[in-house]
Amino acid sequence: MTAELITVGTEILMGNIVNTNAAYLSEMCARLGLDVYYETTVGDNEKRMYETIRTALDRSDIVILCGGLGPTQDDITRETTARVMDLALTEDRHTRKRIEKYFKTLRGKDYKITKNNWRQAMVPQGAIVLDNENGTAPGLIVEKKGKTAILLPGPPGELKPMFERQVVPYLEKKQSQAICSCMVKICGIGESMVETMIEDLISSQKNPTIAPYAKVGEVHLRVTACASEEKKAYRLIRPVVKELKKRFGRHIYTTDEKVTLEESLVAMMAKKKLTLTCAESCTGGAISARIVNVPGASDVLKQGLVTYSNKAKRHYLGVKKETLKSVGAVSRQTAYEMAKGGCRQTGTDACIAVTGIAGPSGGTKDKPVGLVYIGCCVNGHVKVTENHFSGNRAKIREQSVVSALTLLRSCVLKYS
Amino acid sequence: MTAELITVGTEILMGNIVNTNAAYLSEMCARLGLDVYYETTVGDNEKRMYETIRTALDRSDIVILCGGLGPTQDDITRETTARVMDLALTEDRHTRKRIEKYFKTLRGKDYKITKNNWRQAMVPQGAIVLDNENGTAPGLIVEKKGKTAILLPGPPGELKPMFERQVVPYLEKKQSQAICSCMVKICGIGESMVETMIEDLISSQKNPTIAPYAKVGEVHLRVTACASEEKKAYRLIRPVVKELKKRFGRHIYTTDEKVTLEESLVAMMAKKKLTLTCAESCTGGAISARIVNVPGASDVLKQGLVTYSNKAKRHYLGVKKETLKSVGAVSRQTAYEMAKGGCRQTGTDACIAVTGIAGPSGGTKDKPVGLVYIGCCVNGHVKVTENHFSGNRAKIREQSVVSALTLLRSCVLKYS
Numbered sequence A, B: 001m002t003a004e005l006i007t008v009g010t011e012i013l014m015g016n017i018v019n020t021n022a023a024y025l026s027e028m029c030a031r032l033g034l035d036v037y038y039e040t041t042v043g044d045n046e047k048r049m050y051e052t053i054r055t056a057l058d059r060s061d062i063v064i065l066c067g068g069l070g071p072t073q074d075d076i077t078r079e080t081t082a083r084v085m086d087l088a089l090t091e092d093r094h095t096r097k098r099i100e101k102y103f104k105t106l107r108g109k110d111y112k113i114t115k116n117n118w119r120q121a122m123v124p125q126g127a128i129v130l131d132n133e134n135g136t137a138p139g140l141i142v143e144k145k146g147k148t149a150i151l152l153p154g155p156p157g158e159l160k161p162m163f164e165r166q167v168v169p170y171l172e173k174k175q176s177q178a179i180c181s182c183m184v185k186i187c188g189i190g191e192s193m194v195e196t197m198i199e200d201l202i203s204s205q206k207n208p209t210i211a212p213y214a215k216v217g218e219v220h221l222r223v224t225a226c227a228s229e230e231k232k233a234y235r236l237i238r239p240v241v242k243e244l245k246k247r248f249g250r251h252i253y254t255t256d257e258k259v260t261l262e263e264s265l266v267a268m269m270a271k272k273k274l275t276l277t278c279a280e281s282c283t284g285g286a287i288s289a290r291i292v293n294v295p296g297a298s299d300v301l302k303q304g305l306v307t308y309s310n311k312a313k314r315h316y317l318g319v320k321k322e323t324l325k326s327v328g329a330v331s332r333q334t335a336y337e338m339a340k341g342g343c344r345q346t347g348t349d350a351c352i353a354v355t356g357i358a359g360p361s362g363g364t365k366d367k368p369v370g371l372v373y374i375g376c377c378v379n380g381h382v383k384v385t386e387n388h389f390s391g392n393r394a395k396i397r398e399q400s401v402v403s404a405l406t407l408l409r410s411c412v413l414k415y416s
Helices: A020-031 A046-059 A077-084 A093-107 A115-121 A156-174 A191-197 A199-203 A230-251 A261-271 A286-291 A310-317 A321-326 A332-346 A393-415 B020-031 B046-059 B077-084 B093-107 B115-121 B156-174 B191-197 B199-203 B230-251 B261-271 B286-292 B310-317 B321-326 B332-346 B393-415
Strands: A002-008 A035-042 A062-066 A089-091 A122-124 A128-130 A139-144 A147-152 A178-187 A209-215 A218-227 A252-254 A276-280 A301-307 A350-356 A371-378 A381-388 B002-008 B035-042 B062-066 B089-091 B122-124 B128-130 B139-144 B147-152 B178-187 B209-215 B218-227 B252-254 B276-280 B301-307 B350-356 B371-378 B381-388
Touching (some): A002 A020, A002 A046, A020 A035, A020 A062, A020 A156, A020 A218, A035 A046, A046 A062, A046 B035, A077 A089, A077 A139, A077 A147, A093 A115, A115 A122, A128 A156, A139 A156, A147 A156, A178 A230, A178 A393, A191 A209, A191 A230, A218 A230, A252 A261, A261 A286, A261 A393, A276 A286, A276 A332, A286 A301, A286 A393, A286 B286, A301 B310, A310 A321, A310 A332, A310 B301, A321 A332, A332 A350, A332 A371, A332 A381, A350 A393, A371 A393, A381 A393, B002 B020, B020 B035, B020 B156, B020 B218, B035 B046, B046 B062, B046 B077, B062 B156, B077 B147, B115 B122, B122 B139, B139 B156, B147 B156, B178 B230, B191 B199, B191 B218, B191 B230, B218 B230, B230 B252, B252 B261, B261 B286, B261 B393, B276 B332, B286 B301, B286 B393, B301 B310, B301 B332, B310 B321, B321 B332, B332 B371, B332 B381, B350 B393, B371 B393, B381 B393
Parallel strands (some): A002 A035, A062 A147, A276 A350, B002 B035, B002 B062, B276 B350
Antiparallel strands (some): A035 B035, A089 A122, A128 A139, A139 A147, A178 A218, A178 A252, A209 A218, A301 B301, A350 A371, B089 B122, B128 B139, B139 B147, B178 B218, B178 B252, B209 B218, B371 B381
């Protein structure tokens, strides 16, 4: 089945915001086995929106629209879709009640709901109404003559839960086949290396398929299979995941869609009851900030020390004055002393330390921009890596963060 | 004039990457005074790409395509555009030489350039060739019968410099009028408050126009004017910017397009020779990481202390045991002691401190998720704010970071 996305919003056409909804919906469609051939963004203009929806419904089985369901006069996605599909709008009493309840709960019993808001209770005849748990605008599924339009609210916080809880089951039912997938997440091996290592699998693949997604410092492989029922699809996936595990071993940090690198790391360290200190120079706190992404990180992370000046490196981490003088702050020895001293001076079991030149200035012939040393100490064992990253300041720092998390993970696996 | 964007790439349709090029090009078009009514993403499929380009050239004056100019068989943007516009491809000798030089410099004299790469030297008859300083694929401007197709490489590192140095001057010349704009960046006032404060200006505006762009914790106002020549356009802009400065005063941190909040803050503190310590709990290092975004931040930031545990708050910042016991780590008093102690124990002139509950767990009735105290000490003066942020863990932390930078800025202005 083919699907097509239409994002509605002048703010996207103005470059005011990045269209992350399209990326989210595209990935969800890919996961559901739908072929997406077109994505269009159009503004809140009736004529242009009409043409766009009509063209999309002509050429695709399913058209997913997001945005333009709000209460103001600008919001015309609902009305325009109904017009394209030649369906009248009628009031949905259930939605009217839900909107009433929503406002009374949020704003108190005496709140007077404006007339505009009732427009959101108007739905095309015969539409399936999707309750919005995080806002007033309901989602809508409208079917006619073998074509389906799915209307979703624009705010990601409303769109995503609605899509996952209500649209996914609907689309799964629509598919004659069950489509299942599993995400194998790999760190510590570059994208081209990963692709080379599975070249044979990819070139001979039919069902399941393996699709690589490159992230900074990580590669995610999505294994997708289709079969007459879910159980059978998973049965097809299992041997492929097993083969990937055989090839990538400990470089696979999870096969759970939702788990991030920092989550798997914090969970692993919490399980082993290891405490952590981050000692950062050029990353400036980005490693500890990344670890604090994980709820409950406090079980593991005790402190982060952004030792940006040499004085701070000496004071907080006990890096030797002679080391800084003889080989400099960006050196293998300094990274070593930062990691070792981080554990010693704080009493934590582990310390991850980074020192490097993020640029744009500060580079020399011997120590060019992009040179980053990462030191890691776990239970007294220290490992230091020398890295040469490319790109601008932000890119170099981003790569440093992921490489540090990857090194910490491998040291925890080895030394605990 | 109307412009339309076409992004080429199956990886976008698969949700593999977010289409940031479209957001960038949209904003640039808005800045150039072009009306963008449609944005389409299409894959590397000849038939669908042909239809998409044809439709776009029918309805818009200028069509900007990005992606699909690479050397592989998948990359067909150049050939398909030439076919739609009915133009033959001919080899551009200048580009052939440039590609040759590019590879010899990068890979050494003996590198054998593959046949595929010469495809990138083929250009539609009469096209204006845009040199690529960061890759092999040239950009192309193709004009025919009053319509213009602009073909650009997909990688942002190639696209952006090419657009700014070569496409902007071309488009400016095309416009019968000069369009100039100025960005007024505001912090410390919410989006709706800003909009209320300029309602009268916006409702009566014609030339110049004011367009608000909401960022996390900031509002940017783009003032755009058009006139017969650049000088005259700027003359129109000036009184509006003056009026905005009158209304928003010190909340405006820059009128320079490229300057970020952290850059203006670091520059201001460097000028006043103030040194800084960051003392972070729930933000986990994100404030110092943001400050380290600025090249040369080391003149100001001496250290960051991510005091995630109570023990660390006491040890590094001297927060009193009784305080933590009686009012808890998330309290006005703790934020006060963190900020004050951060200066005292490190000897820096300023300290910005954050303690709060980012969730999803850890909230209570008295201290709900989203409660964040921010303390700031500058030259001995301490100010603490109590904030109630909404959204998920990431959103709460993001708002905390910007609010901290804003508070630090206002304290520096006041107490130094």
